Amino acid sequence: MVIKRWFGSLVNRAVALVVFVILLSALVVTVVGSWLSRGELEQQARQQVATMTQIVAGELDEKLARRLEILNHVAQSFTMDARAFESRARVLVQQQTALQHLFDGVYLMDADGNVIAEFPEEYQLVGQNVSHRDYFKDASNFNTPVISAPYASLYRDKPAVMIAAPVFNHSHRFIGMIGGAIMLDGEQFLKEFASIRIGATGYLSVSTRAGTTLAHGGTGEVMVPVRVENPILRDAMSGFEGTMRAKGVDGSATIVSVQQMAQVPWFVAAIWPTREAFAPMTRMADAFVWTLLGVIVVLAPLALLIFRRLMRPLATLGDEINERHLGVRTTPVSVAGGREIRHVAQIFNTVMDERDEVLGSLAEREAFFRSLTQSAPIGIVQTDVLGRIEFVNPAYELLIGRPASELQHTYLINSIYSEDRDLALSGWQQSLQQHEVFRGRFRLLSRADGQLIWGDVMTSVIETSDKALGTITVVRDITRELETEQALREEQRRAESILGVLQEGVLMVDVEGRIRYANEAACHFLGNGDGDCMQSNFFDQVEIKDDDQSLAQADFLAGDDVDSLYVTLSNAGGEVFDIDLTMLHVRQGSHDERMVFVLRDDSERRREEERLSWEATHDSLTQLVNRRAFNAALSKCLSDAPRQKARSVLMLIDLDYFKPVNDEGGHLLGDDLLRRLADLFMVSVRQSDIVARLGGDEFGIILPACGLEHAQALAEKIRAGVEALRIEQDGRSFGVTASIGVTEMTVQDSGTREIVSRADEGAYIAKSRGRNMVIVVPAPPDAQSPG
Incomplete structure (x- = not known):
């Protein structure tokens, strides 16, 4: 009540308005300034963390590349026979001073994966077999240096990364491997990066795309899963790099920058909490708030004093208006004070003069209304605020079947059918209270035809500016309209x-x-x-x-x-x-x-049509296209040959030793092997290539615009994949190899039979030479010439 009474004064409201305007202006300035400052600070913070991740990722890539290059160079210098390599292993390791400074451990392994020398020897890993390690398999199978994924080393299960390079004899035959181990919790490599700080609380982390943390500057953790609840780190595991805002582990806002590494499938992430990055803006806002409070303390009392002096003539005007209303004052109110107050006084004097004229014209208007309603074709009823009828026109008398003398001073609600009265009464009361037009349809009691009639009723309030005087109601007979509408609705239903x-x-x-x-x-x-x-x-x-x-x-x-x-x-x-x-x-x-x-x-x-079409062109066992669809695709590819820059290639695959698989393992095992081989072929080729089962254990692959060199490499990859595919059953291992014939398609080829014959000849030659090989059958000499 005290606050309401205080705001009842215009002076106090004006003072409150001044304070509100000051606060609102300050708020707008603060919000705009904060938004601009925050954007600038965030841009600087993004650039800082992005630069940090780029530098760290570049240095890591450079160090890995340098170690990989040096290790590969050392491996190339070990070219000797296997016996000399194993006998001199310990001496060779001891001589590699440069590697000893670059790695936490240097190892020599023979061709079977046995550790034959190490440095330092305190790890005591000589004699251990590492052939099961992925880095050994990759380096020995592909004959190329590799950088391994993080793994638990044989020395106390410490987390490590291995850089390995194959060693060959003079005949370029694999005789062993040299490897350099980097301990993730050691001093050689990652620890210096993990200790880097961005500001006071920002840090760096190095992780693999497989989801393993290699170094974490915040927690110091190693070989733990990446926190996938951070969406940016989760996207980084899929190859994303860039700078974005994200929620930290504790729910606080952070700026995260990710940079993918080039040498290995790792990424570097820099995390900087925004509360530290935006700290200058927070300090500026605090200073602004204290300054604003000081301004309000000074201006509020001064504004109160000024507004009270300005509003004093308004209080005098109010007293004179009250006297004029009570009849104590008969002369016009005085016109004094400011321009607005003088304007109000002039308007009040004018209104009082016009009021007398309006009262005089009311009687004339009422007479005009009654003469107008007498000739209206619809019923019109005027009531007082209690709903008692004061006037009805002849049309309403005819509608109800009662004269005006009987309806005078009766309640209008009595003319409505009893079941509709509650609804009509609530609508009429709502019209009075809310000063709005009420409309409804009700059944009326009529003596004219002795039955109920339907009336469309509209009621409006008769009111002045300060009170309601009654209502005016218009009634229209809609009985026949409703009957027609009902018939139409029944037909529509x-x-x-x-x-x-x-x-x-x-x-x-x-x-x-x-x-x-x-x-x-x-x-x-x-x-x-x-x-x-x-x-x-x-x-x-x-x-x-x-x-x-x-x-x-x-x-x-x-x-x-x-x-x-x-x-x-x-x-x-x-x-x-x-x-x-x-x-x-x-x-x-x-x-x-x-x-x-x-x-x-x-x-x-x-x-059903699509199903029948698919079954007509596909092999039901392997889901590959069948021979008929294959021949059609081959014909189309041959017709497109003149328009292709690179030549298309046909590859025929004939499985070796498939019959023993069926005989010894059973047809179900043979079918399973065929399905797996079909999956292998499909994942090995492009989406535009066509893989078909031509019957039994024979497959064909069409490689449009592929080129012979790429096709030969792909054939070798498929041959190796077929050889590596094995199925275990009842303790036995079953598998097959592939004899593959490859040939190009040329514009000189007369038809598909000529191309298939060349590829089939290649597969036949492969089988005659011992199977499990790829034979390329060149096109005829005149087809190989340019043009």
Whole structure:
């Protein structure tokens, strides 16, 4: 109550407004300044963490590349026979002073993966077998230096990364390997980067894309999973690099920058909490708030004093107006004070003069109203605020069947049928309270025809600026209209019930595309499962395509009727239907033209056609294309040969020793092996290449615009993959090898048989030379010449 009384004064309100304007201006300045400052600070912070990650990632890549290069150079200097390599292993390791400074451990392994020398010898790993390690498998299989993924070393299970290079004899035969181990918790490599700080609380981390933390400047953890709850780190495992804002582990906001490394599938992440990055802005805001409080303390009392002096004439004017209202004062109020106060005083004097004129004209207006209502064709009733009738016109008398003398001073509500009175009374009271027009339909008691009639009733309040004087009610007989409407509704319900049970979607749209009617099936096609799609735009909700050509509203509006057009319909919910569409024009060319669409679901028939087409062109066991589809694709590829820059290649694969697999392991095992080989072929080739099962254990691959060199490398990869694929059953291992023939397609080839014969000749030669090899059969000499 104290606060309400204080704000009752205009002076106090003005002072509060001044303080509010100051606070609002300060708030706007603060928000804009904070937004600009925050953006600038965030840009600087992003650049700082991005630069840090780029520098660290570059240094790590450089160190790894340098170690890999030196280790590979040392491995090349060890070219000797296997016996000399094993006998001199300890001496060779001791001589590698440079490697001893670059790695935490240097090891020599023989061709079987046994450690034959080490430095330092305190690890005591000589005699251990590491052939199961991925780095040994990769270096020995691919004969190339590798950098391993993090692993638990044999020395106390400490986490480490191995850089390994193969060692060859003079015949370039693999005789062993030299490896340099980097302990992740050691001093050689990552620890110096983990200790780098960004500001006071920012830190760096180095992780692998496989999800293992190699170094963590915040927690010091090593060989722990990457915190995937951080979305940026989770994206970094998929190859993302960049700078973004994210939530930290404790929920605080941070700026995170990620840089992928070039030498290994690792990434460097820099994390800097925004509370530290934006600290200067926070200090500036605190200083601004204290300054603002000081300004308000000084200006508020000064504004209060000034406004009280300015508003003093207004209080005097209020007293004089009150005296004029009570009749104590008969002369006009004095005009003094500021311009606004003088204006109010002048208006009040003018209003009081006009008031006398208005009161004099009220009697004239009432007489005019009564003469007007006498000739009106609809019933008009005037009541007081209690609902008692004061005036009725002749039309209402005729409607009710009672004279005005009987209706005078009776309650209007008594003329309404008893079951409708509660609704009419609540509406009439609401009209009085809210000063709005009330409208409703009620049954009226009429003596004219001895039965109930329906009336359309509209009531409005008769009021002045300060109070309600009564109501004016207009009544229109709508009995016959309702009977006609009821008959029309029954016909409409009958038609809708028939359309509602149809499986076909039926809808009607106007020239603007708005849906005027739609049954439940049509709403289903539009993606409105609740069946409510009226008044929405049909062409905004769906896309209709005929052979990949979209049909718009104008196409249907300007075209003829459509009968059984097979189209594809997509709705806003992502659902796609195969539709048999029929469209009819109603009142074509007029402003109220309508289009009626009938939608029949044709998906089942089309799916059956697609299934039969797929089965005719694919092998049921391996899901690859069959010989017929393969021959068709080969013919097309041959016809495209003149337009291709690189030549297309045909590869025929004939499995070796497949019959023993079927005989000894059973046909189910043989089928399983064929399916796995089919998967191997599919993942080895491009999406544009065609893999087919030509029958039994024979496969064919068409490589459009591939080039012979790339095709030969791919054939070797497939041959190695087939050789490596094994299936275990009852303690036995089953597998096959592949004899592969490869040949190019040329414009001089007369047909597919000539190409297949060359590739088949290559597979035959491979089998005759001992199987499990790739033979390239060149095109005839005249086909190899340019042009």
